Amino acid sequence: MTTFQFLVRLITFRPLLYTANALAWTIIYLIPIVPGLITQQFFDSLTGEDTLKIGTWGIIALLLAAALARVVMIYVGCITDVQFRFRVAMILRRNLLGHVLKQPGARAIPVSPGEAISYFRDDVDQTEEAVSWSVDVFGLTCFAVVSSYILLKIDVQMTLLVFVPLVLVVTIAQLATSRLQKYRAASRESTARVTGAISEMFSNVQAIQVAGAEDRVIDRFRRFNDDRRKTMLKDKLLGEALDAVFTNSVNLGIGLILLLAGTKMRGGSFTVGDFSLFVYYLTFVTQVISNVGKFMTYFKQMSVALERMLELLQGASARILTMKGTLLLRKGSRAAAESSNSAPYREPLQSLEVSGLTYRFPDTGRGIEDVRLRLAGGSFTVVTGAIGSGKTTLVRTLLGLLPKEEGTITWNGKPVEDPGTFFTPVNSAYSAQIPRLYSDTLRNNILLGHRDDEGALERAVHDSVMEYDIAHLQQGLETVVGPRGVKLSGGQMQRAAAARMLVREAELYVFDDVSSALDVETESKLWERLFESRGSATCLVVSHRRAALAHADHIIVMKDGRIETEGTVDQLLAKSETFQELWYGDERTKDGSPREA
Numbered sequence: 001m002t003t004f005q006f007l008v009r010l011i012t013f014r015p016l017l018y019t020a021n022a023l024a025w026t027i028i029y030l031i032p033i034v035p036g037l038i039t040q041q042f043f044d045s046l047t048g049e050d051t052l053k054i055g056t057w058g059i060i061a062l063l064l065a066a067a068l069a070r071v072v073m074i075y076v077g078c079i080t081d082v083q084f085r086f087r088v089a090m091i092l093r094r095n096l097l098g099h100v101l102k103q104p105g106a107r108a109i110p111v112s113p114g115e116a117i118s119y120f121r122d123d124v125d126q127t128e129e130a131v132s133w134s135v136d137v138f139g140l141t142c143f144a145v146v147s148s149y150i151l152l153k154i155d156v157q158m159t160l161l162v163f164v165p166l167v168l169v170v171t172i173a174q175l176a177t178s179r180l181q182k183y184r185a186a187s188r189e190s191t192a193r194v195t196g197a198i199s200e201m202f203s204n205v206q207a208i209q210v211a212g213a214e215d216r217v218i219d220r221f222r223r224f225n226d227d228r229r230k231t232m233l234k235d236k237l238l239g240e241a242l243d244a245v246f247t248n249s250v251n252l253g254i255g256l257i258l259l260l261a262g263t264k265m266r267g268g269s270f271t272v273g274d275f276s277l278f279v280y281y282l283t284f285v286t287q288v289i290s291n292v293g294k295f296m297t298y299f300k301q302m303s304v305a306l307e308r309m310l311e312l313l314q315g316a317s318a319r320i321l322t323m324k325g326t327l328l329l330r331k332g333s334r335a336a337a338e339s340s341n342s343a344p345y346r347e348p349l350q351s352l353e354v355s356g357l358t359y360r361f362p363d364t365g366r367g368i369e370d371v372r373l374r375l376a377g378g379s380f381t382v383v384t385g386a387i388g389s390g391k392t393t394l395v396r397t398l399l400g401l402l403p404k405e406e407g408t409i410t411w412n413g414k415p416v417e418d419p420g421t422f423f424t425p426v427n428s429a430y431s432a433q434i435p436r437l438y439s440d441t442l443r444n445n446i447l448l449g450h451r452d453d454e455g456a457l458e459r460a461v462h463d464s465v466m467e468y469d470i471a472h473l474q475q476g477l478e479t480v481v482g483p484r485g486v487k488l489s490g491g492q493m494q495r496a497a498a499a500r501m502l503v504r505e506a507e508l509y510v511f512d513d514v515s516s517a518l519d520v521e522t523e524s525k526l527w528e529r530l531f532e533s534r535g536s537a538t539c540l541v542v543s544h545r546r547a548a549l550a551h552a553d554h555i556i557v558m559k560d561g562r563i564e565t566e567g568t569v570d571q572l573l574a575k576s577e578t579f580q581e582l583w584y585g586d587e588r589t590k591d592g593s594p595r596e597a
């Protein structure tokens with residue numbers, strides 16, 4: 001989709017509102033024609049050359065009426081503009097967010113969250129700006145046509161002599177704005193580097209101190225600041241210079257008119273009223289040029305914004321951005337939409353089967369290949385294997401957090417078409433390898449908006465072996481855990497994440513390495529409690545720890561992205577070297593032989 005097509009699609013998103021807006025602003029731009037003509041009559045009346053013959057008070061009344069009409073129209077124009085802008089920005093943000101939310105969770109956005117936020121904020125704003133200014137271009141063109149006609153009728157030579165150089169000066173200045181844009185982009189980039197460095201330094205204070213890297217980090221920060229100073233200076237200097245040209249071009253024009261008008265007036269072909277009309281329109285002609293320039297700038301920015309938003313769509317059609325749909329702006333429309341979503345249906349899990357499951361990361365080509373597995377309802381299956389063997393990729397692809405390239409998944413024999421939507425509570429709940437906590441209370445981190453029905457929170461805290469920690473936290477469940485949960489230990493974070501999963505009722509619980517930071521005793525308690533309170537639930541657990549492996553009904557051993565072997569602990573100990581290494585791994589002596597018991 002070209003930028004122009006994108007603009008047209010946004011304009012036609014609400015055609016009536018856009019037309020009303022365009023009409024309002026065209027009238028706003030055309031109204032100044034009238035006071036110009038009235039002023040001309042006023043000055044001509046002083047020299048007895050006026051044709052209107054309505055006297056000074058009549059002229060004043062007309063001027064007031066024109067001013068009042070313009071004020072009223074500006075009020076109307078602001079309302080139509082805000083209404084239209086708001087809808088354009090809202091549809092873009094909603095469509096973008098809707099697309100992001102439909103993506104597999106682990107690959108929802110191709111950039112950092114900070115950058116994605118800037119796409120949602122700045123790129124949408126720039127697009128909104130361009131669409132809104134397209135209205136002004138139409139109005140200003142109408143003004144330019146009508147005023148040029150009036151001025152040319154009064155004096156062709158004067159019009160050309162005054163306006164052509166003026167148009168040239170302002171156009172050249174406008175062209176320089178593309179350089180200004182380059183400078184602006186560079187200064188934004190350098191500012192982003194500086195703020196990024198500040199946030200990196202704050203979040204890595206300990207790592208910097210431990211590595212004794214304070215001086216190097218400050219040197220790097222200084223370089224970023226120097227760079228920012230240079231780019232900002234260029235940006236400001238050119239910006240101010242262009243501003244000076246724009247504001248002074250009117251004075252320049254008036255100077256030219258004064259020079260020429262004197263001679264013409266003496267000859268009698270040019271009246272005082274004509275002079276006032278030229279000066280009056282001059283301001284608006286400059287405005288026309290600078291506003292058309294502004295639109296051109298916004299249009300260019302819009303093409304960059306479109307490119308960036310397309311990046312966020314990750315190859316999906318650009319039409320997604322401008323898809324029409326209800327905006328739920330009226331009171332109660334959200335509630336109506338929500339109530340139409342029926343409660344999720346829970347189907348007890350008898351068997352979950354996966355076959356030919358394949359996903360390779362585009363940048364490394366690594367991942368999983370042709371994975372086949374079967375989980376029986378109520379079973380406890382452990383996926384194990386060496387570091388990087390594909391355990392996490394397997395569960396994420398199964399759950400739809402990564403987009404499977406090939407393979408089928410069936411739940412009780414029925415194919416699961418969209419795993420990302422299907423594998424959520426009440427069907428399944430998942431606890432990721434790296435716990436993601438928010439700077440909020442522990443209670444809110446566990447519940448994450450879930451209702452605390454019938455003591456669900458208390459049960460989840462107990463099942464995840466957190467009761468002792470909570471008793472020792474200063475404010476118990478009300479303790480604020482700090483950004484990313486920094487006030488908790490690694491093991492506490494893992495168990496908080498497990499509690500978040502267990503507070504949700506589900507048929508299938510998927511644990512990705514939740515026990516790696518737990519001591520043996522706590523981990524054993526975790527599995528025991530899970531069996532006690534949720535014996536009928538099916539569990540898929542990624543782990544290489546004995547406490548989990550010892551509880552397993554079935555173990556899957558991964559190697560290089562494929563299932564190497566599977567079976568029970570005894571079977572695997574007898575036949576799999578990889579499994580023996582994992583099982584005895586911690587106990588090997590330096591010469592490689594197992595330790596004596």
Ligand SMILES: Nc1ncnc2c1ncn2[C@@H]1O[C@H](COP(=O)(O)OP(=O)(O)OP(=O)(O)O)[C@@H](O)[C@H]1O
Pocket residue numbers: 361362363364365366367385386387388389390391392393394433
């Ligand atoms: N985001 C990513 N981009 C590219 N390659 C990746 C990415 N994540 C993992 N990989 C690669 O995919 C392979 C499987 O990784 P995965 O995280 O599934 O292994 P794992 O068995 O869970 O390892 P660990 O025990 O360390 O968690 C590895 O070779 C890894 O380098």
